[in-house]
């Protein structure tokens with residue numbers, strides 16, 4: 001039931017070690033591509049970094065260096081530990097991908113593309129939820145570290161998120177939302 005899937009989906013960052021098959025990743029990416037997209041631009045681009053691939057290691061090192069340079073900590077040992085932990089988080093994710101949105105021919109279309117790609121990620125998360133996978137959407141370190149051209153993204157693509165994917169290690173946390181009446185104006 002789609003409503004249950006929508007309500008029970010949570011942002012997941014703790015996973016078991018179970019391998020995520022390529023077929024499952026293809027299934028959820030295919031679901032993503034059914035998102036609404038104005039002018040049928042199909043603006044989403046997915047870059048999967050396989051767990052054992054060299055690119056995963058390369059990106060993990062870029063993120064480690066970025067964290068070391070940018071996340072200042074007065075304690076030098078803590079700073080090194082933080083950067084190593086950031087690297088390990090990337091290496092440990094059972095599956096990991098970047099999602100980019102391509103430019104449009106003007107700012108309006110570029111913004112629409114970004115919105116459509118966000119819808120695509122939601123589709124992907126719901127599809128994942130429906131087959132027992134969890135997804136963590138991040139716009140933090142893995143995106144801020146500017147890995148774009150290293151992973152093969154075009155320089156003008158907008159990064160929409162890094163997705164950590166795997167089988168959840170624990171029951172999904174509970175969550176709350178504002179009541180409909182708190183977020184809706186009726187006229």
Ligand SMILES: Cc1cc2nc3c(=O)[nH]c(=O)nc-3n(C[C@H](O)[C@H](O)[C@H](O)COP(=O)(O)O)c2cc1C
Pocket residue numbers: 009010011012137138139140141161175
């Ligand atoms: C555009 C976007 C960026 C996000 N970036 C991060 C992030 O960098 N780190 C993180 O822990 N969660 C991130 N999230 C997940 C949100 O924190 C999460 O959706 C929110 O806490 C609500 O929880 P839920 O998705 O489990 O309902 C992001 C979500 C969106 C939509």
